[in-house]
Amino acid sequence: MNDLLTLAVKAHGGLDRWNQFTSVKASVSVGGALWHVKGQPDALKHIRVEAHLRDEQMTTHFVDQNKRMVFTPDWVAVENEAGEVLASRENPRSAFRDQVFEAPWDDLQVAYFNSYALWTYLTIPFLYCYEGFAVEELPSWQENGETWRPLRVTFPQNIASHTREQTSYFGPDGLLRRHEYTVDILGGANGVNYAYDYREFEGIAIPITRRVFAYDENKHKVPAPVLVAIDISHVNFA
Numbered sequence: 001m002n003d004l005l006t007l008a009v010k011a012h013g014g015l016d017r018w019n020q021f022t023s024v025k026a027s028v029s030v031g032g033a034l035w036h037v038k039g040q041p042d043a044l045k046h047i048r049v050e051a052h053l054r055d056e057q058m059t060t061h062f063v064d065q066n067k068r069m070v071f072t073p074d075w076v077a078v079e080n081e082a083g084e085v086l087a088s089r090e091n092p093r094s095a096f097r098d099q100v101f102e103a104p105w106d107d108l109q110v111a112y113f114n115s116y117a118l119w120t121y122l123t124i125p126f127l128y129c130y131e132g133f134a135v136e137e138l139p140s141w142q143e144n145g146e147t148w149r150p151l152r153v154t155f156p157q158n159i160a161s162h163t164r165e166q167t168s169y170f171g172p173d174g175l176l177r178r179h180e181y182t183v184d185i186l187g188g189a190n191g192v193n194y195a196y197d198y199r200e201f202e203g204i205a206i207p208i209t210r211r212v213f214a215y216d217e218n219k220h221k222v223p224a225p226v227l228v229a230i231d232i233s234h235v236n237f238a
Contacts, residue, residue, distance in 0.1 A: 001129065004137045004151050004170060008125040011174025013204040018053075018126045021202070021237040025050050026122070028232050030114060032212065033225040039104035044114060051119050053126075053237075056159055058115040069107070071115030073160035078107050093160065096185035113185065116160040121193070121210060121230070124168060124176060125151075132156030141169055148177050162191070175205060180219065190214055191228075192221050201235040208232040 001009075009015050030044035046063040060069040061081070070077045077088035089095060092112040105113070120127065128135055128151070138150040148169040155164050162181040169178040179193040192215045195207035212228035213221040 002135045002137065002151070004149050005125060005128055005135055007174040008151070008168075008170045008176065009129065011170075011205065012125055012176075013200075015126065015129060017203045021204075022053055023051065023238050024053060024122055025234075025236045025238075026232050027234040028118065028230065030118075030228065030230050032228040034212075034227045037102060038110070040110055043107075043110055049118060049122075051122060053123060056116065056119055058119050060111070060115060069111035069115065071111055071119075073116070073158065076108050076111040076115070078111065093185065099185075099187075101187055101189060112160075117162070118230075120161050121179075122206070124179065125170075128153050128168075132158065138167065143169075143178070146171055146177075150180075163188075176207065180215065192219070193228075194221075199235075202237040204237060206232065206235055208235075 026049055028047050028049055030047070031041070035041050035043065048061040048063060049058055051058040056073055058071045060071070062068065066080050068079050068081060070079060075088065075090050076092045078086045080086065087108055089108045092108060095109055127133070133156060134154040136152045138152050141148045141150055148171055150167050150169045152165065152167050155161050155166065162183045166179065166181040168176055169180070171177045175198060176195045179195065182188045182190050191212050193210055193212045195210055197207060197209040198205050199208050208231065210230040211226050213223065214227060215221050
């Protein structure tokens, strides 16, 4: 395993501990300027997610709404809590083709984007140890008075994510500080995702606060607006 990835995995709880689990549940609140642009400003304010850790599947429950979203890379659905399908879509990524940035999203587009994004965030850095991922350490980066070590990651084709090549920056303690990418389904818009407020759940370190910003030509964050705000609580691994 790459030296930086080894450090990061150990700092987040270790691969042996991670491999004891197959699923995770969490309470999450998602907001930010992106959701206003997409006509869904409060859609994800009170949700509970259940995700598989070994394959990319997630169910999102809308608290007190008798509604849930079911996601895999090839299929998404909106159901009631009894499992009746209210709407579904095969090949969900195709629904974003040729959209302008300001185009509103329907519930199935929300389901696809939010699910793959949260699944990725909840599994980093262990995700990078999975079959098909390729990693390479890049030159160090200075930010917030620290030296961060960037890890360029190439995602395999079978994983739905923002884009194939992303960069995660790890602090001297090995914890994720920053996650940088472009977003294919948003026309290549860029994002830099900062991870804060680490808490330990069943031996796994999780940043319970994430804030996503745009970045400039020098890859420095543009401080406003906050594009996506993610707050996580009540995490349980099983």
